[in-house]
């Protein structure tokens with residue numbers, strides 16, 4: 001995601017956060033052109049994450065928060081809300097668990113699942 005966005009804004013300063021040294025090293029290889037700072041940090045402890053004091057123009061979180069328990073995810077949302085400048089961009093892409101099918105809306109997803117299961121497709 002960042003690889004596609006950063007060339008559009010070449011002068012931005014990027015702070016990349018992940019708990020994995022291997023993932024940060026990969027980011028370093030792939031975000032060559034950006035001015036960036038990479039921080040190894042466990043997002044379960046979001047309040048101790050040290051960021052630049054200026055408000056953030058954008059926060060991008062991709063396929064990461066589902067690793068955290070829900071109360072910790074909420075802490076991250078609150079942290080983002082506090083650090084994002086007014087009108088800033090919060091781009092969030094992740095897996096989202098839907099409510100159980102029988103209690104979900106008009107039940108259409110339940111019907112879809114049943115059809116898929118009958119067809120032998122449980123994916």
Ligand SMILES: C[S@@+](CC[C@H](N)C(=O)[O-])C[C@H]1O[C@@H](n2cnc3c(N)ncnc32)[C@H](O)[C@@H]1O
Nearest residue numbers: 017018019020023041042043044062063064067
């Ligand atoms: C599917 S990868 C996505 C990586 C990257 N955001 C991307 O879109 O390519 C999930 C990432 O979540 C990171 N992660 C999992 N639990 C974490 C935690 N508690 N704190 C920080 N990062 C975590 C893993 O290290 C891994 O790099």
